[in-house]
Amino acid sequence: MTKRNSNKRPITFTAALALSLVCSFARDINLLNVSYDPTREFYQDFNAAFSKYWKEKTGDAITIRQSHGGSGKQARAVIDGLAADVVTLALAYDIDAIAEKAKLLPPDWQRRLPSNSSPCTSTILFLVRKGNPKGIKDWDDLIKPGVAVITPNPKTSGGARWNYLAAYGYELKRAGGDEARAKEFVRKLFKNVPVLDSGARSATTTFIQRGIGDVLIAWENEAIMAIKELGQGQFDLVAPSISILAEPPVTVVDKVARKRGTEEAAKAYLEYLYSETGQDIVARHYYRPRLESVMQKYAGQFTQLKLFTIDEVFGGWQKAQKAHFNEGGVFDQISQANR
């Protein structure tokens, strides 16, 4: 008996050794997702789900680190060398800048994933104090004297650029395409902005925690989250008559991922955003999912309103950026006039 057992020992040891040899090739993967301000909580949940999925699928343990800030600021950090495996930013222009200035990904990156590489959409709404004491109902209420508007700085925040363009587009449509009137409209609006935060989350802090301002122009998800989780019963959501369709895009940063050997995992990570599980997490965090079945499930939490796209009003991000946010653009002009 004893003899038989001792004979088995080397076999068991060899098998264990062989197994451990195989196991030792299961990799520990690290991904860095450089994202914009209000996606922190969403990606915390999504990362946990993807790590579990990836472990089950490949056996590899994956750790995803997150970096958040104003979208423009984050894009600049990547251009300056922040080694992001994936970027999930507020607007396509910021990723275009990474492609153009740092050549870290191809110019046609937006064609690589469905829906222009935007796994979800959102829009811009107003968050006002309980009972809406200033009676804010639409964009033109924001330019009235005595109304303090909180919105971040379009120079650093992607969300702020959506806010700005939503306001500009509203007036442009109302004024039958009169650019001068639209420009004057946003000038008056920014005259009412007492604090220019660098990102959307920071602006939310200013409005909710610091108690500043009468209205916060916010991402829909940020506004709903603020009502449900940060200030229950203290705020109301106001949907303007028209707003902009925001499509926050995602992509792999090819050169970084290739160098770090994370291409496959990074690609799968973004594709998982489009899966049923990914879309469900998207909706749970108040982003509008692309998947119809998930959208139907969560339809009740989203306000129905008229939306215009950046392409139809501004001719795309490149044109909008150049005309409004580059050096000497409309935003610089109105800031100068407001001084």
Add this chain to the structure above:
Amino acid sequence: MKPSLGAVAAAVIGSQTMTTNHLLADDTADTINGLKQHIEQLDQKVRILERNRELEKETADTKPKDAPKISIGEKGFSFGSADGNFAINLKGVLQFDSRTFFRDGGSKGNDGFLLRRARPIISGTVFHDFDFLFVPDFGGTSGTVIQDAYLNYRYKRELQFQFGKFKSPLGLELLQSDPDTSFNERALPTDLVPNRDLGAELHGDLFDGCVSYAAGIFNGLGDARNSSNADFEDDKEFAGRLFFQPLMKSNLSALKGFGFGVGGSYGDSSTVNELPATTGGATPGYTTDGQQQFFSYRNTVVASGKHWRVSPQGSYYYGPFGLLGEYVISAQRVQTNSLNTAALKNAAWQITGSWVLTGEDASYKGVVPAHPFDPSAGHWGAVQVVARYARLDIDRDAFPLFADPTASARSASAWSVGLNWYLNRNVLVKTSFSRTTFSGGGGAGTTAPAIITRQPENVLFTRVQLAF
């Protein structure tokens, strides 16, 4: 009934008083509301000022991130751009040795102090992916030499290209960093591998470092030779190495530090420089632990054709215990000036064991003391004992045509024991005793190798080392 004047007056006064009171009440409410609004406006202004100051502070706090990074510590001095794309590191190695030979049969001039290595080390990165290393050496006996000077392009960890002067990817102990070797001098197998050479190499780490590879083309060097800054021969040498540490990422802690591999080279050479040094004295060649030459080819012999080497190698580190072993064969075709040729195959091996008495982990990269030397706090650093056995055999066919059997040894065997005291991460004192015995040689010559091989070599080595 007419109301009396008094009643009318009372009514008028009464109604006026009521009106006045009402008006007074309205005024008070308006005043309070006005004050409330005023306070709210002031409150908003204060909040806005505070928030703007908070944001300004945040901006100021993030500014240092844009400033260049300076680091000074036990790993040297480094300066880098905030984005990490550019960096320069300043390090250095200083080794001050004492060598004392016992019963050396009258050899003169080999006892004494020596500045073995005095190397400022300048390394850095430009444009994120291009690393460089420049190491001049002001120590030793050969005057100032450039030990390393290379540029490395890191496409990714798995795929890197290196160009310049650096160590040929072959010998396990030779590839170990100079300050990290167990003994003051490397063992006999290092005599059979090339040192630093000029060339281009493809290298990288696969599977999170479980597999390392290197393959390159070099000018080609004789055994134990160090390249000058140029080459005057057309023939080149290919060298490569594959090393596995398959369990380094596993949970089997006892086997994580196990590694094995093989290095090799292949070339064609036809000059005397492709042989180990043929003259005696202090020039490199096949040397003992005491750095004395015990074998040389006759000065009429040159390399004359194929030269290949192969070196299976391995190491194992677990806790304070360390083991390193390697075997090298160096096979080379040689020729005399009378056109006699032979393919000679020399071989060497070593096994080195170590144990850190103070319990720290042993590793290929040396020992880091848990408690740096500080007598006032009762800390004494780390102490390691080391032992080694090594042997080198010269091909029998080398004698007598290609090497003088009365001068050069046919084989050398050496055992060594030593004690290493790591005062801290930067300062180390090493003491060791080595005894090397020879077969063959020991004739009547008055220079090395005859004078060296005439009796066993007994040498006491002490080194004080600063490395950062």
